[in-house]
Amino acid sequence: MDLSAISPALLLASLMIGATPLLLAALGELVVERAGVLNLGVEGMMILGAICGFAMAVETGSPPLGFLAGAVGGALLSLVFAVLTQIFLANQVATGLALTLFGLGLSSLLGQGYVGIKPPSTARLDLGPLSDIPLLGRAFFSHDWMVYLSLFLTLATWFFLSRTRAGLKLRAIGENHEAAHALGLHVVAIRFAAIAFGGAMAGLGGAYLSLVRVPQWTEGMTAGAGWIALAIVVFASWRPGRVLLGAYLFGGVTVLQLNLQAAGSALPVEYLSMSPYVVTILVLVLISARRSRGTAAPASLGKPFHAVS
Amino acid sequence: MISLVRRPQPSRVWAWATPILAVLLTVIAGSLMFAALGKDPVAAIRTIFYDPLFDPQFAGYSRPQLLVKAGPLILIATGLALGFKAGVWNIGAEGQYIMGAIAGAAAGLALYPIEATFIFPLMVIAGALGGWIWAMIPAILKTRFNTNEILVSLLLVYVAENLLASVAVGALRNPEGGGFPGSRNLAQWASSANAELIADTGLHWGVVAAIIAVIFAYVLLHRHLTGVHIRLAGQAPRAARFAGVNPNRLVVFCFAISGALAGLAGIFEVTGPAGQISIDFNVGYGFTAIIVAFLGRLHPVGILLAGLLMALTYIGGELASFMLGIPAAAIQAFQGMLLFFLLAVDVLTHYSIRLGSKRLA
Numbered sequence: 211m212d213l214s215a216i217s218p219a220l221l222l223a224s225l226m227i228g229a230t231p232l233l234l235a236a237l238g239e240l241v242v243e244r245a246g247v248l249n250l251g252v253e254g255m256m257i258l259g260a261i262c263g264f265a266m267a268v269e270t271g272s273p274p275l276g277f278l279a280g281a282v283g284g285a286l287l288s289l290v291f292a293v294l295t296q297i298f299l300a301n302q303v304a305t306g307l308a309l310t311l312f313g314l315g316l317s318s319l320l321g322q323g324y325v326g327i328k329p330p331s332t333a334r335l336d337l338g339p340l341s342d343i344p345l346l347g348r349a350f351f352s353h354d355w356m357v358y359l360s361l362f363l364t365l366a367t368w369f370f371l372s373r374t375r376a377g378l379k380l381r382a383i384g385e386n387h388e389a390a391h392a393l394g395l396h397v398v399a400i401r402f403a404a405i406a407f408g409g410a411m412a413g414l415g416g417a418y419l420s421l422v423r424v425p426q427w428t429e430g431m432t433a434g435a436g437w438i439a440l441a442i443v444v445f446a447s448w449r450p451g452r453v454l455l456g457a458y459l460f461g462g463v464t465v466l467q468l469n470l471q472a473a474g475s476a477l478p479v480e481y482l483s484m485s486p487y488v489v490t491i492l493v494l495v496l497i498s499a500r501r502s503r504g505t506a507a508p509a510s511l512g513k514p515f516h517a518v519s
Numbered sequence: 520m521i522s523l524v525r526r527p528q529p530s531r532v533w534a535w536a537t538p539i540l541a542v543l544l545t546v547i548a549g550s551l552m553f554a555a556l557g558k559d560p561v562a563a564i565r566t567i568f569y570d571p572l573f574d575p576q577f578a579g580y581s582r583p584q585l586l587v588k589a590g591p592l593i594l595i596a597t598g599l600a601l602g603f604k605a606g607v608w609n610i611g612a613e614g615q616y617i618m619g620a621i622a623g624a625a626a627g628l629a630l631y632p633i634e635a636t637f638i639f640p641l642m643v644i645a646g647a648l649g650g651w652i653w654a655m656i657p658a659i660l661k662t663r664f665n666t667n668e669i670l671v672s673l674l675l676v677y678v679a680e681n682l683l684a685s686v687a688v689g690a691l692r693n694p695e696g697g698g699f700p701g702s703r704n705l706a707q708w709a710s711s712a713n714a715e716l717i718a719d720t721g722l723h724w725g726v727v728a729a730i731i732a733v734i735f736a737y738v739l740l741h742r743h744l745t746g747v748h749i750r751l752a753g754q755a756p757r758a759a760r761f762a763g764v765n766p767n768r769l770v771v772f773c774f775a776i777s778g779a780l781a782g783l784a785g786i787f788e789v790t791g792p793a794g795q796i797s798i799d800f801n802v803g804y805g806f807t808a809i810i811v812a813f814l815g816r817l818h819p820v821g822i823l824l825a826g827l828l829m830a831l832t833y834i835g836g837e838l839a840s841f842m843l844g845i846p847a848a849a850i851q852a853f854q855g856m857l858l859f860f861l862l863a864v865d866v867l868t869h870y871s872i873r874l875g876s877k878r879l880a
Contacts, residue, residue, distance in 0.1 A: 250669065290859065299523070299870065300862035303608055303669065307809055308862060312855025318848035429848075434677045441670050480685035487677040491660075494671060499664040516525065 221469060226353055227423055229461025230360045231256070231415035235439035236446070236453045237360075237367050238411025243443055244371060245404035246384035246510035250306025251291055253436025254313020255409045256416035259284040261317040263417025264329055264427045273332040277356065277417050284413020285406045287313055292405040296398045299514050310436070318429040325428065329421050332356065356418055361454075363411075368450040380404060384508035387515045397515055412436065434487060441490045445497055447506040463489045523870040533868040538814055538821070541861040542828070548860070549853045558843050566842055567835030567850075581834045583721030587792050588833050590726040591616070591784035593826035595808035597732045598777030600817040601740070605749040606756065607773040611657065611672030612781040613805025614679035615650040619782020620789040621686055622649025624702055624796045627711045628691060631703065638710035642786055643724070650782015651775055653679065658774035662767040668774075676805070687798045702796035705789055713791035725787030729826070732780055736819040745772070781805060807833075810858045829854065 235252050242249050262283030267276025291309050294300040335355040343351065371377040380400055383390040387397050419435065420427050438460055446452035467482040475482060546568075550560035571581035595612050602609045609615075623646030627638055657671040686692075691702040705711045716722045740746035752759040752769050760766065784804065793800040811829050815821030836850030 294859065294862050298863045298866040300865060304603075304809075304813060304858075305862050307610060308855060308858040311806060311810065312852060312859060315848050315851030315853070315855050319846055319852050322846055322848070434674065437670060437673050441667075441674070444667060444670070478685055478689070480681040483684075484678045484681035487674045487681075491666075491671050491674050491678075495660055495664050495666050498660075498666040516523065 221465065222350070223352070224465045224469075225458065225462045226350070226357050227461075228465040229457045230357050231418045231423060231435055232439050232442060232461055233360045233364065233454060233457035234415035234418065235412045235436060236442040236457055237363055237450065238408035238415075239439055239443050240446070240448060240450060240453055241367060241371070241380070241411075242404050242408035243511055244384045244448060244508055245380050245401050246387055246508050246513065246515075247295065247401055247405060248302045248306065248512035249288065249291055249309070249405060249408055250303060250440065251288070251309025251313065251436075252408075252412050252439050253432055253434065254310035255284040255287050255412035256313075256419070256436045256439075257317040257430070257432045258287050258313045258320075259413025259416030260420040260431060261321040261324070261416075261427060262413065264420040265320065265324055267329045267417075267421055268324060268327055271330050273330055273421055276329070276421055277414060280413040280417025280421075281410040282413070284416065285410040287316075288405050288409020288412070289402075291409075292402045295514070296401055296405075299516055302512050302514070314430060321427050321429065327427065329425050329427075331425075332422050354422055356414075356422065360418075364450050364454045371450065381508070384510055387510045387513070391515070391517055397517070401515075412439070415439070438486065438490050441494055444507075445493055447497075448508065459493075460486060460490065522873050523866065524873050525870055526868075529868045530871075534816060537864045537868055538816060538825070538861065540864050540867075541814070541857060544860040544864070545853065545857040548856055552849065552852065552856075553845065556845065556849065558845055563839055563843060563845060566839040567832060570842075571831060571834045571838055577838060579719075581838065583715075583719055584834045585827060585830050586721035586726045587723070588830035589826040590723065590729045591788055591804045592808050592811045592829055593729040593823055594725065594732055594784040594787075595777075595781045595805055596811035596815065596822045596826060597729070597736045597819055598780035599808055600812040600815065600819070600822055601736060601749060602773035602777050603753075603812055604740070604817050605752045605769055605773050607770050608669045609654060609657070609672050609774055609777045610669055610809060611654075611674075611676045611679075611805070612777060612808055613801060613803065614672070614676035615653045615778040615781035616785040616788075616805045617676075617679040617683050617801050618653040618785070619646040619650035619779075620785030620796060620800065621683060621691070622646055622652075622782065623786030624691060624705060624789050625686075627705065627708075627790075628703060630710075631708065634710050636710070639713070639790070642711055642790065643783065646782045646786025647779040648782065650785060651779040654774040654778020654781070655771070658771045658778075661770050668770070672774075680801075683796070683801070684798050687796055691796050693795075700798055702789075704795050706791055706794040711790050713787050723787065723791045725784060725791065728783055728787065730823075733819045733823050740819065749773070781808075807854060810854055813858060813861055 235256055239252055259280035263276040263280025266279030267273050287309060291305055294305045295302050332354040334352060335358055341352045371381060379395050383395060383397050383400055391397050416432060419431060424431060442453055442456035442460060445456040464486045467485045471479055471482050546564055550564060553560045553563040570577055572578055595616065599609060599612055623642040626645035627642040630638055653675060656675060657668045660666040660671055661668040688700040693701060693703045713723050748764045748769060751762060752764050752766065789796055789800060807829060811822060811825045815825035832850060832854060836847060839845040840847050
């Protein structure tokens, strides 16, 4: 194995690229779960976002329109979840799974004509002299604008949840929807908005996968990224700052194993490919073992809400 | 204004009617999807649901396929439903199915080329153990560390898929296969072949196991104390604890049963219909079984019927893709839609719909 083939600057740079889809999807799911809703359909919304974004970008030649389409696709699918769980009071776990199964099927149906095409490339953000700093410039300041948008969205999500009135309402609903309802908050309406936001973010993450990270469309290309995003939310104890940490950690593992594969590691490819999933499981175990006293999860997470009066 | 009023007890009529209503709604929505794809919707629905059973040209081939495909679905779904009833979410059956196939095939191939009658039963036991062990990982992590079993069981599917890819080109590769990935053909080795028991019916040992599992699950759920505990834990976890139900033991029990059944489905598949361990012998039965479990309303007899219906959509889907050029992905979306409608109309079982203004209680 030739480890010198791995350049630290390039590794850090690809870490940021690898972490961005996870960060976007996990941030969306974080807001959904803080509102007390467990949407396990992240994988389905991500892959639908991946194909919607890819198709739109290829057809129009415009990556921004592609990202928009990805977000819209994810949000539309998440609204199916919202209607089923908030109006028809369906089980959230089962509905989330349905969303994933349906999303995988629908995306490969939509993607039939798009296999093997290269998408238009997404513009780099010109950061002027910052990009010219040796090592750091290549690692942190020469990315496309989505990377920086995802960092900005982390900050915005933190600000929204902890510093605004609307964020407080959303958290109140997540902690105790009965009490929030009694206070006159529109539980269902706010949850609809949170779910749609989560869908849009998952779709955006998916579009980033197909437009920048890979960049190509293949069936089932999310390969569990949506599930890892769900694990990151647990890892992060439902806090935006830690979601950033988690996404970069898991993105780092993914990128590192890909680099080791390319460098010709002695470990077989299959064992390297399974490492992100194994690491995710191990981290989940460590987190849950440490937190055995109490949980940081929103108290109403996953419980159905039915207003009696 | 339309409002929902919770029924004091789930409606028995709707419990039976909702799956049928969901299938009808899916057929309507599916027709719209096929029309949007530029296919004749009537012909598509007919090809999926009618032709595999009654068309003189295809029925001869596809009727036996019904049992071949329904067998693993019913076997896996029966185990999953026990857990789902108890609020234990094993959604990694696909991984347990793969590990059962690997473990069973490895046990058999270790003895190749001996011809002996004990080999097939040995492989079946190894298959069940393989699925069981894989399911014990999320179960024990859940009971020991309170780790989320949904995420762990699902993530283990990806680990299992990579292990499958590894053994298909490594440990279990056919030494006489000219370097191609994939194991020896287990269906052509007399000691391991899971052959049709009655010619042209598709009935193999996996189907027999599925029927036994359904009977076993029915007795367990409706004639045994464990069944009461399972239902109680799902409906009222707190009450269950007061009634002396140990939640940890229930988690381990549900994962053990569903894992072992998924492992069985895996070994019956690679010794019969699939024939060998290959990188992609698994076709997602472990995930479709989740739909089957819900479509059957988590009831063993319902699952038997739901498994047959879902098998029909698989076979009809293949036929529709062959005859009408409807992409296979459309069938997958069609199956996903079925689960959506099922979950939506299920509200009628637990709630009644009142028209008119809300009364204040």
